[in-house]
Amino acid sequence: MRGPRLWLSTVDHKQIGVMYMVTALFFFLVGGIEAMMMRAQLSLPNLTVLAPEIYNQVFTMHGTTMIFLVVMPVLIGFGVYLVPLMIGASEMAFPRLNALTFWLQVCGGFLLYVSFLAGGAPDAGWFSYAPLSEKPYSPHPGLDYWALGLLLLGFGTVLAAVNFIVTIAAQRAPGMTIRRLPLFAWMTLVNSVLILFALPALNAALVMLLSDRLLQAHFFDPAHGGSPVLWQHYFWIFGHPEVYIMVLPAFGMISEIIPVFSRKPIFGYGFVAASTVAIAFLSYGVWVHHMFAVALGRVFISVFAALSMLIAVPTGVKIFAWAATLVGGSIRFTTSMLFAVAFLLEFTIGGLSGVAFATVPIDWELTDTYFVVAHFHYVLFGGTAFALFAGAYYWFPKISGRLLNETMGRWNFWLVVIGFNLTFFVQHFLGLMGMPRRVYTYPNLPGWAPLNLISTFGAVILGFGSLVFICNILASLAFGARAGNDPWDAWTLEWAAASPPPPENFAQVPAVRSRRPLWDLKHPELPDWAAEGGD
Amino acid sequence: MIWDAFRPQSPQVHAIAGLFDGFLILAAVIFLIVAGLVGFSLVRYRARAGAADPRPTFGSRRIEIAWTAVPLLVVTVIFVFTVRTMAFVDAPREPGQPPDLVITGHQWWWEARYPNGAATANEIHIPVSRRLLARIESVDVIHDFWTPQLARKMDAVPGRPGYIWLEADAPGAFAGACAEFCGKQHAWMRFQVVAEPEAEFSAWLRHQAELPAEPTGAAAEGTRVFREQKCGDCHAVSAADVRAAKGPSLAHIATRNLLGGELPNTSVNLARWIASPQSIKPGNLMPDPNLTPAGVQALTAYLESLR
Ligand SMILES: [Cu+2]
Numbered sequence: 001m002r003g004p005r006l007w008l009s010t011v012d013h014k015q016i017g018v019m020y021m022v023t024a025l026f027f028f029l030v031g032g033i034e035a036m037m038m039r040a041q042l043s044l045p046n047l048t049v050l051a052p053e054i055y056n057q058v059f060t061m062h063g064t065t066m067i068f069l070v071v072m073p074v075l076i077g078f079g080v081y082l083v084p085l086m087i088g089a090s091e092m093a094f095p096r097l098n099a100l101t102f103w104l105q106v107c108g109g110f111l112l113y114v115s116f117l118a119g120g121a122p123d124a125g126w127f128s129y130a131p132l133s134e135k136p137y138s139p140h141p142g143l144d145y146w147a148l149g150l151l152l153l154g155f156g157t158v159l160a161a162v163n164f165i166v167t168i169a170a171q172r173a174p175g176m177t178i179r180r181l182p183l184f185a186w187m188t189l190v191n192s193v194l195i196l197f198a199l200p201a202l203n204a205a206l207v208m209l210l211s212d213r214l215l216q217a218h219f220f221d222p223a224h225g226g227s228p229v230l231w232q233h234y235f236w237i238f239g240h241p242e243v244y245i246m247v248l249p250a251f252g253m254i255s256e257i258i259p260v261f262s263r264k265p266i267f268g269y270g271f272v273a274a275s276t277v278a279i280a281f282l283s284y285g286v287w288v289h290h291m292f293a294v295a296l297g298r299v300f301i302s303v304f305a306a307l308s309m310l311i312a313v314p315t316g317v318k319i320f321a322w323a324a325t326l327v328g329g330s331i332r333f334t335t336s337m338l339f340a341v342a343f344l345l346e347f348t349i350g351g352l353s354g355v356a357f358a359t360v361p362i363d364w365e366l367t368d369t370y371f372v373v374a375h376f377h378y379v380l381f382g383g384t385a386f387a388l389f390a391g392a393y394y395w396f397p398k399i400s401g402r403l404l405n406e407t408m409g410r411w412n413f414w415l416v417v418i419g420f421n422l423t424f425f426v427q428h429f430l431g432l433m434g435m436p437r438r439v440y441t442y443p444n445l446p447g448w449a450p451l452n453l454i455s456t457f458g459a460v461i462l463g464f465g466s467l468v469f470i471c472n473i474l475a476s477l478a479f480g481a482r483a484g485n486d487p488w489d490a491w492t493l494e495w496a497a498a499s500p501p502p503p504e505n506f507a508q509v510p511a512v513r514s515r516r517p518l519w520d521l522k523h524p525e526l527p528d529w530a531a532e533g534g535d
Numbered sequence: 536m537i538w539d540a541f542r543p544q545s546p547q548v549h550a551i552a553g554l555f556d557g558f559l560i561l562a563a564v565i566f567l568i569v570a571g572l573v574g575f576s577l578v579r580y581r582a583r584a585g586a587a588d589p590r591p592t593f594g595s596r597r598i599e600i601a602w603t604a605v606p607l608l609v610v611t612v613i614f615v616f617t618v619r620t621m622a623f624v625d626a627p628r629e630p631g632q633p634p635d636l637v638i639t640g641h642q643w644w645w646e647a648r649y650p651n652g653a654a655t656a657n658e659i660h661i662p663v664s665r666r667l668l669a670r671i672e673s674v675d676v677i678h679d680f681w682t683p684q685l686a687r688k689m690d691a692v693p694g695r696p697g698y699i700w701l702e703a704d705a706p707g708a709f710a711g712a713c714a715e716f717c718g719k720q721h722a723w724m725r726f727q728v729v730a731e732p733e734a735e736f737s738a739w740l741r742h743q744a745e746l747p748a749e750p751t752g753a754a755a756e757g758t759r760v761f762r763e764q765k766c767g768d769c770h771a772v773s774a775a776d777v778r779a780a781k782g783p784s785l786a787h788i789a790t791r792n793l794l795g796g797e798l799p800n801t802s803v804n805l806a807r808w809i810a811s812p813q814s815i816k817p818g819n820l821m822p823d824p825n826l827t828p829a830g831v832q833a834l835t836a837y838l839e840s841l842r
Binding site: 051052053056124125129131132137222223227228229262263264265266267268269270271293294295298301302305306309310312313316317319320321323324326327328329330331332333341344345348349352353355356358359360361362364365367368369432434436437438439440441442443445519526528531 | 540541548550551554555558562565566569570572573576577580581582583586587588589590591592593594595598599602603606607610613614616617618620621622624625642671675676677679681683684687688689690692693694695696697698710712713714715716717718719720721722725797817818
């Protein structure tokens, strides 16, 4: 069962899930080092720590790595590990496909990074706008590696989505109706549908870019009748749903964790579940807000502005639902809960600054400045990464059989929260003061130097906080307290399995008569299925 | 600083800053509501030792509908103001109205041409309190023309020109930057917009279109080096020369404030640039010429005579 050969050839969803998480953690270190290099270069004006061409490779690889090699795989990894357990299944629907998607992921990551040895990494940014990404302006092969690597990753992600959809559709335990799905499983399902329709746009665009670069096609070349704006449409038709793809599973984690540590069911399951579907639908109609600075016509832009604002409503519904779940609870401040609460506040900031970009004239000032950098780090770090920290502290006991250390957890939490806010809050001001993003250095204009220095200082603290997390994992794997099956007194099915679960997961799946089968088991006097609104 | 977001110096950016202030107040109120609710709950409902789980509650339709409807109302209001501000900032131009100037992005410098033939680089002059219609173009990759205090951003997309109104309330030199990543020297694709009273502006415009005076002395020697080094393959030195430019026009370069988008245009800096542009702006598209110190001096004298 264990042994390295068996890890290589495994089709067990738990082993594959763990492998996803471990590779993501590795690339998180790599992407983090890239971030540190950038912050070193930007700590003061006119530094020459990194040459411009190196800086451009580093920021391109940082974005590409964090999105495609960290956030996506770690979310898929959590899903692959947890979804079968949560729905009372013994495996994913297609175990071998599951292994294939993981190994595609590894190959894609390898292709991206081997570019460093093959004449230079890609350097046109994570959205590689044409014509900058075309041969005449980027002759070295870095961008070919970028496009091929992403193609493999994109293909793998689509397959993973198919696997999730079929698993959730077909493998649920008796009694687990769709309306009783744990919210993490529900959001993974919606997310997979989102992936299924969004990723092919990227894959198609990548094929076109590769044809332009390698076969002298002219899809995006204006000199031969192509259109650079076409690339932008394709990329963002994928790219904006992608933002939600990276955040919906995190929403799912928060929707599991906040209730358990508040000792209350989620406030308004129906609205939380339905708002996820609303977000998924709307997310296909907002891509042009990445292109408001292109001359596209006022009416056209207004429509996308309206839809972009509208998507704030279902997102707000979720935030209110989580906050209301706290009210009247009996709140336990575990490290997991601390991260979940911090998520609530940080993500609210990121969500609100997002509305600024839907407000077109504000976007005309702030797009492509450091305000954007601040905004999406509040969404993806303050949002997704904080939820992942919460999820790691919550599910690590299930995965390893041991609890993560809570003292180190506090250090981890406070360093990350303080470091994160120092790094990124000041970047809002830099954007407002006119600092464009993606610059390898900047003039010494009033206020820019101190704010950048604060940001770099914060990044160092954030880096230490992340290292504490990794130390905690290693130390707790060796010395952590035994967790038992159900350390948090939780309610979903994964906590009925052993920790770590045996290959077949459950000896016998508990009866499912409501959304909280283990609550029903523990409280026969007050089962959810008998309570009003319990189903 | 926050309350003077963008430090506006034009009616358009004033309007945007006003919208931003409104947005900021709304956002702050919403954040405080969420943070207040969370903070209150954390204090009020922290678990007491030995407490049993509270009796389950599952939500309240009425509250849920309320917190869907109220945000819907809020974004509707924001949308109305958005559309109004858009219409003001991007006020329609007369049908068929020709641009007052054409601004073209090049890797990594900005060219500006006026209808009378004046051409300049990285320094754009406008009159105070009269809006000019600027057409934004690119000859290579996508750039973005942005003067934070004066105007909205406009992407410079090859083959797809955009238009903005460029206007300033008061005289001054306003910093601008390329805001779309465009390659190695994106960071220094910076420029200035110089706003001056109407009379000064029209004098400047007339002067920029004039032909250069015949160089004498050291400057005359400079013209020889200029020819020898084929500087003219990339640079025009007079407004009469209207070839597609590989490099900035050097006509009247001595009247400009900046070199390479950032360096103050002094004799010392000009000589440094001529001797080795690559050490000042690594990767820019002007190769380091192979010049003797005397050649640099002569060229500097020549370019300084182009007033
Ligand atoms: Cu540019």
